[in-house]
Amino acid sequence: MLICKTPAEMHSACKNLRNANKTLGLVPTMGALHDGHLSLIAAARAECDVVVVSIFVNPTQFGPNEDYAAYPRTFAADCEKLESAGVHVVFAPLADEMVTPDTTTFVDTGELGSRLDGASRPIHFRGVATIVARLFNIVQPDRAYFGQKDAAQVAVLRRMVRDLNFPVQLTVCPIYREADGLAMSSRNRYLSPEERQRALILSKALAVAQSLAQQGESNAEALRSAILETFTTDPQLRLDYVAVVHPDTLLPLADTSHGALIAVAAWIGTTRLIDNLLLPA
Ligand code: PAF
Helix, strand or coil: CEEECCHHHHHHHHHHHHHCCCCEEEEEECCCCCHHHHHHHHHHHHHCCEEEEEECCCHHHCCCCCCCCCCCCCHHHHHHHHHHCCCCEEECCCHHHHCCCCCCCCCCCCCHHHCCHHHHCCCHHHHHHHHHHHHHHHHCCCEEEEECCCHHHHHHHHHHHHHCCCCCEEEEECCCECCCCCECCHHHHHCCHHHHHHCHHHHHHHHHHHHHHHCCCCEHHHHHHHHHHHHCCCCCCEEEEEEEECCCCCCECCECCCCEEEEEEEEECCEEEEEEEEECC
């Protein structure tokens, strides 16, 4: 497994691979890898000759009071997982190599980037889109893999690829869950055992909405209310949002019969967790 530490090194390694007619799959991550990441890697391995995983805790997607400093950094353990998952190249740049202090060019994600998580994390999607654009330019992958758990990120990045004509195909992989339903996230490791138990309320509330939808409920407000009611069973839970929206525009829907994204975000203690459910048309 090749480990590249600078954009220049990575760029030239990928250029050589492309010249050898290899298809490249990129899995962008911030490290602290779990089985959800490994499912993205498995999808990339199935479709591409060479799998590149980037590990970069991107400072520009964290707000001033967020967990950039505390974000878990587990590089050695990550590399072991990547090696056994059959990854070919790891790109692990230093922060000042990727985001130079004199950077003035950013990807503006517009209104779309201010919806859902973008409402409570105003600079988040600009930071995500800019770093993913840089990764796309450095690696120039044929395909890139993202998790459905970050549903708003998926909408923003799909739009960026379309609006800026990136020649890359995005693949979105299903949410990977623990046996008890908790969506896998690097932030789950912040939870105390008691909080870990309480965190199940996110997937439980979505399951309530899913079962109502399966029984034929298509009124978005009714589905939202059912989730909010489930949340009232944990008086300590601090809600960010419960949204029933179009998966591409992230705009609220009144009716879900043509498909919908139901997304939730809440703080359990000091940890902000997200989860979602896609209703088919
Ligand atoms: O989903 C993530 O881990 C990050 O937002 C990403 C896409 C790697 C960009 O930093």
